[in-house]
Amino acid sequence: MRRWIGDHPEVFQAWVILVVWVAGTAALVSFGRPLLDAFFSSLFWVVIMGCSAYFTSRRLRRTASELEARGQVLAYIRYPNSLPGSLSGIWNRGIATLAPGKVEFQPAVYDTLEPTGRPTSFTVLAATQEPQKLGRQDSKYIGEPGFRSIKLTTANADIEVAATPASLHKILDVVTAQREPKDTP
Template sequence: MRRWISEHPNAFQAWVLLVVWAVGIAALSSFGRSLGDAFFSSLFWVVVLGLSWYFTSRRLRRTASELEAHGQVLAYIRYPRSLPGSLSGIWNRGIATLAPGKIEFQPAVYDTLEPSGRATTFTVLAATQELRQLGREDSKYIGEPGFRSITLTTEKADVEVAATPASLQKILDAVIAPREPEATD
């Protein structure tokens, strides 16, 4: 069921809206409201919920297309083997700029992806090919639906990266790509 939901998010949202509408009609009519009043009251709230989902998904698509035009992706990172209380369990949101064998991560906040803090460049030595489903605890920090994660081994530490499956594939293609030889004097 979860796989179908992740493959068909719009169909799932439509079903949820229909169920919420039916439950709303039943609940309101059981509390003494007329059937017509219950019908239109629950319809109003279903429309509000549907519009909020629509505008959220439209914003996410627009952000993804703007970042893609610059060769970037929206991603979250964390350092799984760092000390407790640091970024071991908290995902840091930002923009990942991809280059062969490297990722530059710029922390960002808000829906406008306003930069916060300094950018960090990771030289990737290895990467897991398998996309990992995010757990319930991870969902507290990652608000976007459908995100998965991979682990990158860098020069300094392991870094976990969460993004959409398409963005993770771009990251894997970039970091596994053959590196250009560095200039020597």
Template sequence: MRRWISEHPNAFQAWALLVVWAVGIAALSIFGRTLEDAFFSSLFWVVVLGFSWYFTSRRLRRTASQLEAHGQVLAYIRYPHSLPGSLSGIWNRGIATLAPGKIEFQPAVYDTLEPSGRATSFTVLADSHELRKLGREDAKYIGELGFRPITLTTEKADIEVAAAPASLQKILDAVITPREPEDKD
């Protein structure tokens, strides 16, 4: 089911809106509204919700295509082994520019991805090969749905990078150098 939803997000949103509309009509009818009033009241809120979903998804697609045109991805970074109270538990949102063996991370804010602060360059040495789900505590800092974290070992320290699965694959393809096969002598 999840695979179908990820392959057909617009169809899923349409079905979800129909279900919300039906539940709204039923709930309002149960609480004493006339069927006509319940029908139009829930229709109004479903239209508002539909426009909200439409404009949000359009903005996210536009941002992703602009970043992809420049070889960049939207990502979150944190430093899991830093001192408590620093950025050990907080995800920093920004733009990751990819190069062979390197990630340049520019912190950014707002939906326009306005740069904030200076860029940091990481030389990636290895990855953890462990794509995991965000925990409840982590998810409150990451506003986008479906993002997954992975741990990367850099020349300075370990960092965690969270991005959409397709973006994570781009990161891994770009920055992890192919390992040479070992000789079996």
């Protein structure tokens, strides 16, 4: 069931909205509101929720396609072994540019992904964990639904990267790809 939901998130969202509409109508009727009034009140709120979900998913798809055209992905990074109070528990949002054995991370904010700060380059040595679901504490810093995380061992320290499952697989494929050997005379 979870796999089907992951493959069809829009259909699942539509079913959730329908169930909320029926449950909202039933709750309002049980509290004494007339059926027609309860029907339209819950319909109003379901339309608001549906529009919000639609525009959010549309924005995410548009952003992902723009970044993919440039060979980049939307990602969040944190440094799990750093000192408390730094970025050990807070995810930093940005754009990851991928190359074999290397990730360049440019912090960015807002829906327009405006760059903030300097980009950081990481030389990736290995991926030390498979993609895993974010916990409740972790996902409160990440506004997009369905993100997973992986841990990468870099030349300096371990980092955690959170992104969509498709983006994580792309990161793993590109970053762990064998570097082309240089010609030696």
